[in-house]
Amino acid sequence: MARVGLTPERLTRAGAELADEIGFDQVSVSALARRFGVQVASLYSHVKSSHDLHSRIAVLALGEMADRGAEAVAGRAGRDALIALAGVYRDYAREHPGRYAAAQYRVEPGSAAVEVGRRHSELSRAVLRGYELGEPAQTDAIRLLGSVFHGYVSLELGGSFDHSSPSGSDSWPRVLDALDVLLRNWPERQPQ
Amino acid sequence: MARVGLTPERLTRAGAELADEIGFDQVSVSALARRFGVQVASLYSHVKSSHDLHSRIAVLALGEMADRGAEAVAGRAGRDALIALAGVYRDYAREHPGRYAAAQYRVEPGSAAVEVGRRHSELSRAVLRGYELGEPAQTDAIRLLGSVFHGYVSLELGGSFDHSSPSGSDSWPRVLDALDVLLRNWPERQPQ
DNA sequence: CCGTTTGCCTAAGATCTTTAGGTATGTACA
DNA sequence: TGTACATACCTAAAGATCTTAGGCAAACGG
Known part of the structure; x- marks a missing residue:
């Protein structure tokens, strides 16, 4: 009976942590209830369904990435901005693999999802300000x-x-260099 | 008692079809049994587990894509090969969204998975033959x-x-053109 | 025609999802 | 301070899925 203080937000955050620990698709209403030491049915006052829970985790992850992205592109331009933004995604995925998987979760085009998606486009658009396209x-x-x-x-x-060298970490900066070169030589006219 | 003629291969193929119809993560041993008009437990003589079933579908999808890719790059070089191979992946995903999702399934590095992964690398390597790198x-x-x-x-x-123009189909050839330009001007020396 | 293999069966336990309705806790107001 | 209301968490229960164990009968080899 001791009230634990469940809220949709706390459940979402705990779900995100759980995703990083055991994998996003192992996150279940049951596992989350267990973590809070609470009966499974109790969660259904706060989230509508398993799908709802997963969607909320997805939106949380997308939002966190967008926040980091905004921080990264602020005060940077061109190649620096490109590298910084790219690093945000890669680092986030490595720190929070479960959350990153969550961000791929197919969430129906309702409000929050579309809006946070647009934030991500805007980040890339901001990077491109340094390249005149x-x-x-x-x-x-x-x-x-x-x-x-x-x-x-x-x-x-x-x-x-994993099964070839160089490592993914070695290729990454060179791939970004190549992208930078491409953006500076983007073929605006039909090349054929 | 009428024997249906289940085999791992038939189950895998049927699972792949089911994935395209209802989505890869909706594919279950139960749904597959239902489709064959057979008791659920009967499938366990042919696949070890739900995970095994999903892995087999993943390998099937990766193999089909590699087959199509090989067909596409044969007799083509440079830009033509690039566009052909890229089209294979995109078309496959649009024709078989469930299978494409399956191909992303995390399958433990056992034999078949690694080998089919290498086939895909080889396809890209073949395309790059037209660009001297x-x-x-x-x-x-x-x-x-x-x-x-x-x-x-x-x-x-x-x-x-979906929520911006131009359509994904319009951008695609221009993105590939850009990639072609990049491959012809790849920065081999440190650009800084 | 008989014996062996094995394909598909029934039965059953465990876990997860979801709904319905009950109890008690915390809060607001007299 | 006591009471009434809202609601946080509970018990109970039904349905779905996964998985294992063991049984019957169909197909196949000799």
Whole structure:
């Protein structure tokens, strides 16, 4: 009966920690209840469902990454900004693999998700301010940056780079250098 | 009692189809048994566990993609090969979203998984034959290609490009053009 | 035709999700 | 200070999934 003080926010934060410890898809309402020393059904006053819990963790993770990203691009431009923002994603994924997996969770386009998604686009757009790109090149470049950041980090975290050298950490700065070169020589006119 | 003729292979194929229909993480031993009109426990003679089933579907998907990739790069070089291989991944993901999700499934580094992973590296390496890159640039470029292919396709499939224009299909060829430009101007020396 | 293999079965325990309704705790107000 | 209300957490229960153990009968080899 002792009241534990559950709230949606505390459950979400604890769920995120749990995700980092045991993996996002091992996070369950049951496991979370166990962690709080509380009956499973009690959580359903605070989260609507297992899906709701997972969605909240996803939005939390996306928000945390966006916060770090904003901090990283502030006062930086061009190549420095590119490297800083890229580092945010990679470091976050390595520090918080469960949360990073959560950020991939397919959350229905309701409010929070779309808005935090836009924050991430804006971060890439801010980096591109240092490279003069018109439209549609700018949007294309935003998507390329997002693809490389997410793709590289996913593959590395998934172990795809484990069975060859150099290490993922060695390639990373050179890949970013290459991206920097590309952004400075973006083909605005049809190259064919 | 009528024997249905279950085998690990048939279960895996049916599981892959099911994944495309209802989503990879909705694929369960139970759902598969239902589809075969068979008791759940019967499947356990053919697959070791739910995890085993999912892993088999993952390896199947990776293998199918590698087959298509090999077909695509055969007889093509440079930019043509790049566009063809990239199209393989994107088209496969759009035709078979469940299988594509399966290919991301974290499968422990046992035999088949590592080997099929290497096939994918080799495809990128084949594309790079058209661009003269030494080491470590070549490995870096392989990783960049993998990152862009996987990242772009994941983000597009996840709906990240839905709320802005141009469409994901419009950006795609221009992103590939940019990649082609980058591969032809890869910074082999430290650019700083 | 018989024996062996094995494919699919029933049965059962464990875990997770979710809903319905009850109890007691903390708060607000007289 | 006592009482009434809101609600935080509870018990109970049904349904789904995963997994193991052991049984029956169909297919196959001799």
